[in-house]
Amino acid sequence: MAEKRNTNYEKKQEIIFLLNEQKATKFRELFLNLHVYEQAQIFTGLDLKQRARIYRYLTPDELGDTFDAIEEDPESIVDYFKEMEPEYAAKVITQMYTDNAVDVLAFADKKDLPKYLRLMSREKADEIKELLHYEDKTAGAIMATEYVKIVGNQTARSAMHVLKREAEKAETIYYTYVVDDDDRLIGVVTLRDLLVSGDDMLIQEIMNDQIMSVKVDEDQEDVAKTIRDYNFLAIPVTDYDDKMIGIITVDDIIDVIDEESAEDYSGLAGVDIEESPDNPIKAAAKRLPWLITLLFLGMSTASLVSHYEHLVSEASILAVFISSITGTAGNAGTQSLAVAVRSLAYKDDDDKTLFRTIISEIFTGFVIGIITGTTIMVIVGLWKNNFVLGFVIGLAMMCAIIVANLAGSLIPILMDKIGVDPAVASGPFISTLSDLTSVLIYFNIAKLFLAFIIGN
Amino acid sequence: MAEKRNTNYEKKQEIIFLLNEQKATKFRELFLNLHVYEQAQIFTGLDLKQRARIYRYLTPDELGDTFDAIEEDPESIVDYFKEMEPEYAAKVITQMYTDNAVDVLAFADKKDLPKYLRLMSREKADEIKELLHYEDKTAGAIMATEYVKIVGNQTARSAMHVLKREAEKAETIYYTYVVDDDDRLIGVVTLRDLLVSGDDMLIQEIMNDQIMSVKVDEDQEDVAKTIRDYNFLAIPVTDYDDKMIGIITVDDIIDVIDEESAEDYSGLAGVDIEESPDNPIKAAAKRLPWLITLLFLGMSTASLVSHYEHLVSEASILAVFISSITGTAGNAGTQSLAVAVRSLAYKDDDDKTLFRTIISEIFTGFVIGIITGTTIMVIVGLWKNNFVLGFVIGLAMMCAIIVANLAGSLIPILMDKIGVDPAVASGPFISTLSDLTSVLIYFNIAKLFLAFIIGN
Structure with a gap:
């Protein structure tokens, strides 16, 4: 396979060379012998001058087949059409499978679309107009009309x-x-x-x-x-x-x-994972809305801690474990979330199953909370030689985990019920939310035992 | 579609009723008229007694077609074979497509496998033995040998x-x-x-x-x-x-x-998202190893904070922002990670592209860091009426984000280079690691400006 890919690489270089040298006949011979996927790969790597030559060397029918295999976003493909003579573009579109043509034309300018449609056969234009009406992400939007x-x-x-x-x-x-x-x-x-x-x-x-x-x-x-x-x-x-x-x-x-699994995955990370990595400014612009939203949500955690600042100034040791508790609860919540989103996407979502999932998550949270809480209790107790502190940290972690697990499964299920895509209840959102509840739980438990923590 | 599913549901109920009433002929008529996927759905919902009847009512060839469509894990399918007479089981296996049969037989007992193979035609047994040798997750392991x-x-x-x-x-x-x-x-x-x-x-x-x-x-x-x-x-x-x-x-x-996207997704959440939600103890057992590992990693963050406890006791206000800084940097790192894992899985991974990805992530981190840092600086400055504190928090957040972005993209790329599946460098791991670096950055910057923070 690796060998075959190298050969392909050389073939591509040769084809681009022929294009630059304006050897139309030889270029056509090699290019048209390739699989359309490879043709598309070459085409999308060309610059404007080279593409202009392609529009002269290939018939619209030939290029239409290539265009069926282009996997760039529709906006870029619309831009290619703008480079062509309108008649040529209309013929390329006519040759494409209707489903692909419609995917692209949904992004065409308001003034270009009627122009292309006018230059096509009546039949094809009607089919495209019909399909353009179907809502995005429905069967109508992805279907093809070429069947026997x-x-x-x-x-x-x-x-x-x-x-x-x-x-x-x-x-x-x-x-x-x-x-x-x-x-x-x-x-x-x-x-x-x-x-x-x-x-x-x-x-x-x-x-x-x-x-x-x-x-x-x-x-x-x-x-x-x-x-x-x-x-x-x-x-x-x-x-x-x-x-x-x-x-x-x-x-x-x-x-x-x-696409759908990329969406779920993007939701879990609070980022569009399909983003092009070439432009840091664009990438940052796509990620910032999430981060800033979460930052503001995180500020409520800060203001909560601020509310308990007197506790910290009395027992600065409490500050040491904030990140352990929020971090562990956040991790547990993210686990629940991922399992719940997946099970919503792939299982039949009758109410009984969902109810069982939630009950099961609460129990799972209990088991995880008890084991994790006991672990940290022993560690902290030994490390700081203060078992009251260990008990406080352990109990807080247990409660925080149970709440995070419940939130991680309940929130996506509720979102699904009201018709919002649960993948949007992303990992960062759950873990930031869980920071808030964890801190609340932690300081309230700590307050109860403050005398013992300091006294020890 | 919904309507069709309801009809299907009634049909299934009727078929199970016929099975319970031991109406073999009528059962066969309805059952064999279903699509194999629906047959498989019914079969896997039956209890032992009902399955025993199926083994009497259906020929091994008929059941073999059903078994091709069962999507349970191979271990459960092996258990079905154990319920059958060995001759019957061998015939069911013979009827299945070789790739499916091999998937299942890879999990058969050491003593059952030779028994089944002996009861098959020599040719089929040889083919299966051959395919059993191929390593899991390679072309050999998933290929079928039935072609023209x-x-x-x-x-x-x-x-x-x-x-x-x-x-x-x-x-x-x-x-x-x-x-x-x-x-x-x-x-x-x-x-x-x-x-x-x-x-x-x-x-x-x-x-x-x-x-x-x-x-x-x-x-x-x-x-x-x-x-x-x-x-x-x-x-x-x-x-x-x-x-x-x-x-x-x-x-x-x-x-x-x-399967592969579920793996990537599982990695990002530190959990096997395909886990069955029915058993909380089992679910907890699967999730705990990750959580406990991360807890220990998180303890190094705690011990780091502990190292700076004197700072906190001098300026307890510092504790207020620990979770904001670690949380935001963790979120940013998870975003980088998700983009990097996706781009490793789907793009050609030549060194130039990877190098560009890393450089791009550093720049993205800078842009995000400056904007997020400035935002928090203004918020904290106004809220606490202390712009030195705001500056410290903002600067710390910026540095923490840049480091987290770098780690989020660099770690999966390095793992991929040394041949480890980058999806394992999961979100929780990156965010726990980023907690550590964020706290280190935060307290070191805070130490430099401590006099100004308290003095103000």
């Missing part, structure tokens, strides 16, 4: 003919969908079924009528779950009249799974 | 015949692999190519000889990346002699992507 459909009273042979005719452009030829006269989905035939059944058999005899489909407004995360659980290569999308209007293929779903 | 291969001088028609014959059992029929006389992989023909080319064309004329493959010992994460980037439905696996020995399909890859 047949009717039930065709023979396997004639279905095979339809398939051969449409094979070039369909997103998948593995599933052929069977619809009735009203375009309602009534079954599916896999290519495997078509291959192994007799040529003269009727589609309605070989089709599977237990077909699963998703509604156009279904959340993309649920679609991903269905495709993954059932190991489908694609799933059909229907509108509110049960008419078939598109398909979602497994490769789109991989991107969704990746 | 042909030779280059066949016609498209004869290739289609081979395909039809093997369609029933192959993991994918979408790709047919072309090998030479020594079983070396020389090309691939998609079913789309076969469908659109003339019946009498030779395979070597229509095949794509720019075929990508992975080596048997390649890491499963790299395989996943290749399949995702190129949008493949499957990729062939070759041994050290370039002989083709298996394929990895996209559905296996979805599981890998999910």
Whole structure:
């Protein structure tokens, strides 16, 4: 594999060299022989002058295939379209799979979009306009409209003919969908079924009528779950009249799974983990809102400690353990949070399960709290030769952990209930919140035992 | 979709009812009409007595298909095999796809495994023994051996015949692999190519000889990346002699992507997020090692604060801001960590890019540090009417953030360099480490300005 990657690297260098030397024919030969993913990789590494040459050397159809494989954010792809002649851009968009074209055009300028649509075939423009209406992150927004459909009273042979005719452009030829006269989905035939059944058999005899489909407004995360659980290569999308209007293929779903797990992960760290690391100012601008918000939340912890400053001035030893207690409770809370967010994303969220999760987290918090609290009690007792202090620290840590565990599981579950994405209840938020409760618990327990701590 | 799920629920209830009533024929009819994923869902919800009936009502071949779709951990599946007659179990295993069978058998008892293997066909047993040797999480461990291969001088028609014959059992029929006389992989023909080319064309004329493959010992994460980037439905696996020995399909890859992102995510929270929430004692046992380790690390922070206790007793106000500074630096460090872990997992990790990432993180830390530091300086200055104190807190926070950002990006990169999975350098670890450095920075700066803080 490593070897193959090196060869690829040399090939890419050669292609860029040919582009710079303006050897159009040789360039076309090598470039078009590459996999579209590799073409896309080369294209996105070029500068403006080199891209201008590409627009002259490649037909819009050829470049459209390359554009299907570009994985940059839609805004950058829109910028490429602006560099092209509008007619050329419209043709590139026409060649792209509709789902990809729509992803990009959702970010086009208000004035550019109608221009591109006017320059396309009426049919394609209508399809794109239709798809642009679907809400982001729903089945409608990620579906493609290039699929093969047949009717039930065709023979396997004639279905095979339809398939051969449409094979070039369909997103998948593995599933052929069977619809009735009203375009309602009534079954599916896999290519495997078509291959192994007799040529003269009727589609309605070989089709599977237990077909699963998703509604156009279904959340993309649920679609991903269905495709993954059932190991489908694609799933059909229907509108509110049960008419078939598109398909979602497994490769789109991989991107969704990746995106959604990146979101959960980002939430846990309070940062967009997909940020480009090239621009420190931009990166800082993205991270600062979280940090400043948390800083203000953290100031309430400071003001709470400030409220107990007289305790600290009487027993400065108390300051020594603030960070141990807040840190450990924060860690425990983050653990609960991560488990809860994951279980919300991947399990069926009936109320009974959620209630069990919360009860279970409280018990887990107890067990962890007792063991961790006892550990620190012994350590502090021995270290400072003060077992009352050890007891205070241990008890405070235990209580702080139980509260943090409860918050870590309860907050995301409540957020999910009111319809907010629980991944936003991020790790830093939980741990900053837990700082506050931990300090409150710590100083109140310490106050009760103050005489003993100092007296010892 | 919701409606469909309800129907499914009723259907499941009915099937379980039929099983309890011992209506074998009606049970078989309904059960076998379900998708294997639904069959698996029902099966895993049954009790021992109900499962014993399943083993009587279903043939091993029928149950083998169900078992291919069970997603429980391999240990539980091995337990099911123990409930069956060994002959029955061996037949179920034979019917399963080899990759799934091997996943499970890797967890079988030392005495059961040879028994099952002896009861299978020689060929299947040899294949399983072969696959059991591959290291966990490599291409060899997740590949299947059910694929279709042909030779280059066949016609498209004869290739289609081979395909039809093997369609029933192959993991994918979408790709047919072309090998030479020594079983070396020389090309691939998609079913789309076969469908659109003339019946009498030779395979070597229509095949794509720019075929990508992975080596048997390649890491499963790299395989996943290749399949995702190129949008493949499957990729062939070759041994050290370039002989083709298996394929990895996209559905296996979805599981890998999910598993790997769960690992990264677990690392960030210091917990196995896939843990079952049903048993608090077990959950606590899994989380405690991390918490106790971090507690001990946190004790070094406490002992550091203890070292500066005289400072706190002179200016108890210093204690007020410990948690703000450690908390904010910890949050910033966790952000850097998450971005670095993600970029290590998904980008090409050449040294230049990594060096740029580190430099960029230092700059980002500077920008964030200056803005956050200035904010807290103003807040503290106004609140406590003490701008020297504000300056100390602000400066300490800035320095602490820069160090935390550097650690958050540098540590995972260094771990990756020495071959340790950077996801293990988890969030709690970074934030506990950052507590230590933050406290050190804070008290040293405070010491310099102590006279001014108290004097004011």
